Amino acid sequence: MADPLITGIGEGRPGLLPSLGNAASDKAKEGKSFGETLRESVAEVNKLQQAAEAQAKDLALGKTKDVAQTLIAIEKANISFQLMLQVRNKLVEAYQEVMRTQM
Amino acid sequence: MDPFSSMDISASALSALRVRMNVIADNLANVDTTRTREGGPYRKKEVVFGAVQDQSFADALSGAAQATPGVQLLGIVQSQTPPRRVLNPSHPDADAQGFVLMPDINPLIEMVDMLSATRAYEANVTAIQSWKTMTNKALEIGR
Numbered sequence: 001m002a003d004p005l006i007t008g009i010g011e012g013r014p015g016l017l018p019s020l021g022n023a024a025s026d027k028a029k030e031g032k033s034f035g036e037t038l039r040e041s042v043a044e045v046n047k048l049q050q051a052a053e054a055q056a057k058d059l060a061l062g063k064t065k066d067v068a069q070t071l072i073a074i075e076k077a078n079i080s081f082q083l084m085l086q087v088r089n090k091l092v093e094a095y096q097e098v099m100r101t102q103m
Numbered sequence: 104m105d106p107f108s109s110m111d112i113s114a115s116a117l118s119a120l121r122v123r124m125n126v127i128a129d130n131l132a133n134v135d136t137t138r139t140r141e142g143g144p145y146r147k148k149e150v151v152f153g154a155v156q157d158q159s160f161a162d163a164l165s166g167a168a169q170a171t172p173g174v175q176l177l178g179i180v181q182s183q184t185p186p187r188r189v190l191n192p193s194h195p196d197a198d199a200q201g202f203v204l205m206p207d208i209n210p211l212i213e214m215v216d217m218l219s220a221t222r223a224y225e226a227n228v229t230a231i232q233s234w235k236t237m238t239n240k241a242l243e244i245g246r
Binding site: 075079089090 | 107110111114117118121231235238239242245246
């Protein structure tokens with residue numbers, strides 16, 4: 001008695017596995033791993049944070065008098081940091097989910 | 104597309120309106136100024152704003168980086184309206200007939216301009232805040 005669902009899994013759906021195989025070869029073509037992408041985004045966030053700090057320092061020292069531009073730099077840094085934090089939260093969540101997997 | 108382009112557009116407006124506010128304050132401060140370096144009374148100043156140009160066809164073809172749209176200050180021009188002639192013989196700058204050339208500045212108009220500049224500034228700040236709210240809402244999707 002062959003359950004259609006189980007046989008479906010056993011054989012592998014024709015559409016599903018080849019697509020996974022393609023993804024692996026695409027990765028080599030793009031040449032950028034997930035870790036690299038992550039590192040680049042963290043560097044980008046860091047750059048915005050440093051720009052915001054420089055602007056705040058300039059304002060405090062009286063080098064610039066545009067309060068709005070300073071606050072906008074700070075807000076950019078803040079929002080990009082929030083985005084990074086969300087990505088980190090998701091990563092940790094996924095890691096913990098994997099660690100909870102029953103063997 | 105830069106994720107912060109919306110913020111940059113509003114930021115350009117904030118900077119431009121700050122200049123506009125400075126010019127209005129200058130006009131109000133010099134409402135009775137009769138001596139300037141160029142000679143004659145103070146001339147009313149006006150700001151000229153220009154939209155940051157859209158990408159031209161040639162730029163798009165050569166793949167040049169697209170500038171963030173927004174507003175830019177093209178210059179501050181002096182108004183060409185003739186100065187008012189006011190009869191005030193006791194004024195040190197009065198001519199032989201006792202007339203003094205005074206700047207053609209109407210404080211009422213300047214006040215209204217100032218109000219509109221303030222409101223425009225507020226509108227742009229509100230646009231930035233709305234964009235922030237939208238982005239923060241988008242970040243809540245993952246929460």
